[in-house]
Amino acid sequence: MSLPERRADLRELSSYHSPQVDVPVRLNTNESPYPPPPEFVDAWLQALREVPLNRYPDRTVRLLREALADTNPFDCSAEQVFCANGSNEVLQTLLLVYGGLGRSALVFEPTYSLHSHIARVTGTEVVIGERSSDLTISPTEATALIAAKRPAVVFICSPNNPTGISETRATVEALLSAVIDHGSGILVVDEAYGEFSDWSARELVSDDLPLVVTRTYSKVWSLAAVRLGFAVGPTEVVANLNEFVLPYHLSASTQAAGLCALDFTNEMQKRVEMIVSERERLAAALGRLPGITVYPSGANFLLVRALGLDLWSQLVSRGVLVRDFSTRPRLEDCLRITIGTPEENTILISTIAAILEETNL
Ligand SMILES: *Cc1c(COP(=O)(O)O)cnc(C)c1O
Numbered sequence: 395m396s397l398p399e400r401r402a403d404l405r406e407l408s409s410y411h412s413p414q415v416d417v418p419v420r421l422n423t424n425e426s427p428y429p430p431p432p433e434f435v436d437a438w439l440q441a442l443r444e445v446p447l448n449r450y451p452d453r454t455v456r457l458l459r460e461a462l463a464d465t466n467p468f469d470c471s472a473e474q475v476f477c478a479n480g481s482n483e484v485l486q487t488l489l490l491v492y493g494g495l496g497r498s499a500l501v502f503e504p505t506y507s508l509h510s511h512i513a514r515v516t517g518t519e520v521v522i523g524e525r526s527s528d529l530t531i532s533p534t535e536a537t538a539l540i541a542a543k544r545p546a547v548v549f550i551c552s553p554n555n556p557t558g559i560s561e562t563r564a565t566v567e568a569l570l571s572a573v574i575d576h577g578s579g580i581l582v583v584d585e586a587y588g589e590f591s592d593w594s595a596r597e598l599v600s601d602d603l604p605l606v607v608t609r610t611y612s613k614v615w616s617l618a619a620v621r622l623g624f625a626v627g628p629t630e631v632v633a634n635l636n637e638f639v640l641p642y643h644l645s646a647s648t649q650a651a652g653l654c655a656l657d658f659t660n661e662m663q664k665r666v667e668m669i670v671s672e673r674e675r676l677a678a679a680l681g682r683l684p685g686i687t688v689y690p691s692g693a694n695f696l697l698v699r700a701l702g703l704d705l706w707s708q709l710v711s712r713g714v715l716v717r718d719f720s721t722r723p724r725l726e727d728c729l730r731i732t733i734g735t736p737e738e739n740t741i742l743i744s745t746i747a748a749i750l751e752e753t754n755l
Contacts, residue, residue, distance in 0.1 A: 558691025
């Protein structure tokens with residue numbers, strides 16, 4: 395007996411992988427260091443008790459979409475909100491509907507690797523754009539590339555994972571104009587870390603512009619385990635996504651979690667402020683260490699370059715796990731450090747300082 399081979403275009407593709415090691419301090423996956431408030435968990439469980447479990451959930455996700463539209467400071471309607479199992483499912487649905495065979499998706503490397511990975515899984519060709527030496531997107535080069543390649547989907551991640559850098563409004567507007575000019579594409583701005591940033595592309599979303607902005611409950615909302623993300627975009631695009639996503643894809647418990655969480659927006663904001671102030675403390679402390687370069691970050695993590703140290707292994711052996719990007723093209727010697735609790739951050743700083751001191755001896 396023989397089992398079938400996977401699709402030819404998937405044979406060379408390796409799966410998304412984020413190494414996990416069981417160590418005391420884990421600063422590697424950009425989650426929130428804190429669980430959600432216990433009052434949220436109580437409210438969610440209470441809501442779940444009232445769900446008729448023998449029935450399919452609301453296929454239109456009406457209550458959650460209305461609530462998200464109401465909390466959106468940029469005046470959108472429920473018809474402009476699409477919800478899914480994590481923003482990764484939002485991205486996959488966008489690619490299923492707007493990408494696919496004979497179409498391409500443009501990404502600017504280095505960026506979130508799932509943009510190109512999900513594109514390939516959906517049969518969408520990937521076009522890779524480069525960044526300037528400061529790791530921002532050059533509007534001039536990007537618009538030229540969009541005009542030349544006419545990608546069906548253009549991805550921007552802002553703040554960008556793994557660099558932490560936010561693109562400016564001018565850059566997003568330049569790329570949007572280029573997409574409008576070629577007339578058959580859509581610009582997707584992944585704002586998984588948007589709450590940590592000082593502006594949002596959501597303010598540009600309208601029914602007649604090919605722009606979609608994605609958000610997630612996985613980071614600021616402390617709900618990575620729930621798997622909930624959403625997009626804000628033109629009514630017609632959202633209708634298309636809803637038409638082709640699997641029916642009843644969003645469970646009643648996920649919908650309830652998303653709704654209940656919105657009652658705890660103030661707590662979420664406090665966490666954002668705390669993490670931002672810890673980020674600044676960490677950036678300042680690491681920036682003072684010899685041989686360490688810290689990139690500016692508008693997210694809940696820092697990209698750090700430590701020349702020729704093999705810092706990642708040295709940190710793991712001392713019980714601190716961060717994300718290694720040192721073998722990724724354009725990110726030689728780089729690590730990405732998720733902001734943890736103040737205690738974890740202090741351990742990280744002193745561990746790196748100790749490693750540097752020993753290396754100098
Ligand atoms: C973490 C992250 C996400 C989140 O994906 P979910 O499926 O919502 O958990 C999306 N985009 C980027 C850039 C991320 O870093």
